[in-house]
Amino acid sequence: MAIQPQLDLLTDSPKAAAVPQAITEPGRRNRRGHSHRPYFSGGILALFILAGLIGPLIAPHSTTHVSLSLYLRPPVFAGGTWAYPLGTDELGRDVLSRLLGGARISLLVGLSVVFISGAFGLVVAMISGYIGGRIDAVLMRFTDATLAFPTILLAIVLAAIFGASEQNVIIILAVGGWASYARVIRSEVLRLKKQDFIVMSVVMGAGPLWIIRRHLIPNVMSTLVVLATLQLGAAILSEGAMSFLGIGVPPPAPSWGGMLAGGSDYLTTAWWLALFPGIALSLTVLASNLMGDWLRSRSDPTGHR
Amino acid sequence: MLQIENLRVAYLHDNRRSVAVRDVSFDVPTGATVGLVGESGSGKTTVALSVMRLIRPPIGDIEAGSVRLDGVDLLKLSNKAMRTTLHGDIGYIPQDPTAALDPLCKIGRHVDETLSPKIPKAERRALIISLLESLGVRNAATRLGSYPHEFSGGMCQRVAIATALARGPKLVIADEPTTALDVTTQLSILRLLDAQRRERNLSMLFVTHDLAVAQMLCQYVVVMYAGEVVEKGPTAEVIQRPRHPYTRALVGAIPQPTDKSRARLRAIPGQPPAPAQDRVGCPFAPRCPLAADACKVMPELKELDGVEVACWKAGVEEEPRVVAETR
Numbered sequence: 001m002a003i004q005p006q007l008d009l010l011t012d013s014p015k016a017a018a019v020p021q022a023i024t025e026p027g028r029r030n031r032r033g034h035s036h037r038p039y040f041s042g043g044i045l046a047l048f049i050l051a052g053l054i055g056p057l058i059a060p061h062s063t064t065h066v067s068l069s070l071y072l073r074p075p076v077f078a079g080g081t082w083a084y085p086l087g088t089d090e091l092g093r094d095v096l097s098r099l100l101g102g103a104r105i106s107l108l109v110g111l112s113v114v115f116i117s118g119a120f121g122l123v124v125a126m127i128s129g130y131i132g133g134r135i136d137a138v139l140m141r142f143t144d145a146t147l148a149f150p151t152i153l154l155a156i157v158l159a160a161i162f163g164a165s166e167q168n169v170i171i172i173l174a175v176g177g178w179a180s181y182a183r184v185i186r187s188e189v190l191r192l193k194k195q196d197f198i199v200m201s202v203v204m205g206a207g208p209l210w211i212i213r214r215h216l217i218p219n220v221m222s223t224l225v226v227l228a229t230l231q232l233g234a235a236i237l238s239e240g241a242m243s244f245l246g247i248g249v250p251p252p253a254p255s256w257g258g259m260l261a262g263g264s265d266y267l268t269t270a271w272w273l274a275l276f277p278g279i280a281l282s283l284t285v286l287a288s289n290l291m292g293d294w295l296r297s298r299s300d301p302t303g304h305r
Numbered sequence: 306m307l308q309i310e311n312l313r314v315a316y317l318h319d320n321r322r323s324v325a326v327r328d329v330s331f332d333v334p335t336g337a338t339v340g341l342v343g344e345s346g347s348g349k350t351t352v353a354l355s356v357m358r359l360i361r362p363p364i365g366d367i368e369a370g371s372v373r374l375d376g377v378d379l380l381k382l383s384n385k386a387m388r389t390t391l392h393g394d395i396g397y398i399p400q401d402p403t404a405a406l407d408p409l410c411k412i413g414r415h416v417d418e419t420l421s422p423k424i425p426k427a428e429r430r431a432l433i434i435s436l437l438e439s440l441g442v443r444n445a446a447t448r449l450g451s452y453p454h455e456f457s458g459g460m461c462q463r464v465a466i467a468t469a470l471a472r473g474p475k476l477v478i479a480d481e482p483t484t485a486l487d488v489t490t491q492l493s494i495l496r497l498l499d500a501q502r503r504e505r506n507l508s509m510l511f512v513t514h515d516l517a518v519a520q521m522l523c524q525y526v527v528v529m530y531a532g533e534v535v536e537k538g539p540t541a542e543v544i545q546r547p548r549h550p551y552t553r554a555l556v557g558a559i560p561q562p563t564d565k566s567r568a569r570l571r572a573i574p575g576q577p578p579a580p581a582q583d584r585v586g587c588p589f590a591p592r593c594p595l596a597a598d599a600c601k602v603m604p605e606l607k608e609l610d611g612v613e614v615a616c617w618k619a620g621v622e623e624e625p626r627v628v629a630e631t632r
Contacts, residue, residue, distance in 0.1 A: 132363075133363065195404055196399045196400070196401060196404040196405040197404065197405050197406055197407040197410075199359065199397075199399065200397060200399060200405050200406075200465070200468065201418075202359065202391075203357055203359070203391055203395065203396075203397040204391065204392055204397075204418070204419050204468070205388040205389060205390075205391040205392025205393070206388075206392075206418075207388065214410075214418065215407050215410070218407075218409045218410075219407070219408070219409055
């Protein structure tokens with residue numbers, strides 16, 4: 001006989017069958033490894049959003065009033081006056097006032113584009129990744145085509161057809177921007193789909209919508225947030241490029257991208273035209289990236305990464 | 306009770322089909338545990354997944370056969386009816402407990418998700434707590450809000466078992482549920498499963514490559530080799546008097562702590578055949594010490610003292626080389 005029967009192991013005395021002690025501390029969660037609280041990035045974003053909300057009310061001058069006699073005044077620390085703290089542009093408009101007014105347009109465009117393209121990309125990624133098969137193939141070829149098409153060319157075509165307005169800028173940038181979300185999140189879904197906890201849900205009789213809502217979307221959220229924070233800056237810059245080409249937010253309405261693009265003509269003589277919107281833009285991008293990092297580490301319960 | 310008849314399952318690669326399970330038939334009686342044993346690639350997990358209809362194109366295809374749970378053929382159900390059956394009647398315990406839980410989903414919610422939202426929340430909570438406590442999760446009430454990474458592997462497996470049992474299934478399918486755990490935890494999990502089977506009168510299909518585990522837990526074993534059932538019957542009979550040379554070799558390959566002879570571990574020479582479309586003869590013949598001309602024809606399962614064996618040489622006394630003599 002090869003093996004002695006060991007059936008008695010299963011029917012042991014209750015003492016021997018006692019379960020091992022719980023190893024981890026019950027209750028309280030210990031979140032370690034978090035990055036610092038986002039005072040800097042949160043502060044910057046809050047400041048700019050505040051500027052976007054009440055900017056026009058506190059601006060010292062009109063954002064669009066032209067007075068050619070005041071053109072290209074330097075900022076106060078470079079020999080200018082307190083009447084125009086950040087100087088004036090080539091048409092004599094106050095740079096500070098336009099910066100405050102531009103916050104609203106730039107942030108509105110940036111956030112709307114991120115939200116619309118993120119939501120659309122997420123939906124495409126879920127359908128494509130979870131259902132797979134022929135639907136996946138069709139959607140992904142469509143995504144590839146969108147990715148391959150130069151955004152600025154697409155923007156020119158669409159702007160030529162629909163005209164330039166703030167609303168159209170948002171739509172055009174969202175049309176060009178959703179594909180990267182779809183691509184990246186789809187690959188996440190493909191990875192998650194094979195995990196045992198999704199199989200468990202299927203075996204529990206959960207339908208596709210339930211699984212997508214309860215398990216897939218929460219698990220791709222950190223990726224989505226990182227992509228969104230990267231795209232926020234890119235969208236504001238793209239709006240600037242479009243303004244430069246005359247298909248962005250139509251002048252004279254101020255936008256950071258437009259000011260930056262317009263100011264680059266005067267870089268050697270009137271550096272302040274491009275510098276201040278440039279700083280505002282860089283700070284927004286930096287703050288949104290830092291915020292994204294923090295959100296990602298927060299949304300990961302293991303506290304790693 | 307679960308009845309699997311003539312199940313044939315193929316995996317699809319591009320245009321090729323490789324048949325992973327051939328004409329597999331066995332029953333899981335109500336209130337009993339059936340161990341499905343075999344080496345990696347023998348098709349045991351494929352059988353378990355097929356019962357839950359998780360083998361679907363483009364991955365694979367259930368080509369023939371029937372899987373009846375209390376008389377209802379699961380393979381013929383509509384997708385919707387199948388989902389209802391999966392939800393209500395079948396519980397699944399996966400191999401790796403840490404991967405089986407959503408890392409962003411709290412412990413309590415894992416179990417809660419399987420329960421009907423019609424049950425009041427407080428009642429569900431009480432139910433989950435008592436279930437987890439009965440599965441050996443101490444202070445369950447304070448741990449419902451924990452995340453899976455805060456639990457050890459054994460604790461995660463208890464939670465996974467709780468999600469499988471919460472709806473009171475008729476059938477539990479466990480796919481090597483203790484393989485990823487250390488031996489002491491293995492034992493307590495096996496005891497738990499056995500206790501739950503008795504208490505709830507469950508049918509349990511237990512996939513394992515570990516004969517010692519099968520011997521402890523299962524009333525019946527089904528031995529698979531290269532997608533075919535080679536021997537099936539009551540556990541004690543099959544393991545103490547294996548009739549098929551493969552089973553004999555498997556039993557002989559179990560290391561014995563009582564063995565003082567310092568003999569080398571016995572391995573089965575050769576490799577299992579690659580899954581293919583067609584096959585003639587006994588798949589084990591190339592590795593079999595008893596292979597003869599008769600083995601060029603596939604042997605049917607035939608009964609021999611209450612055990613069914615698919616071997617022309619079943620019952621023929623083997624030469625002593627294959628079986629480990631421990632005394």
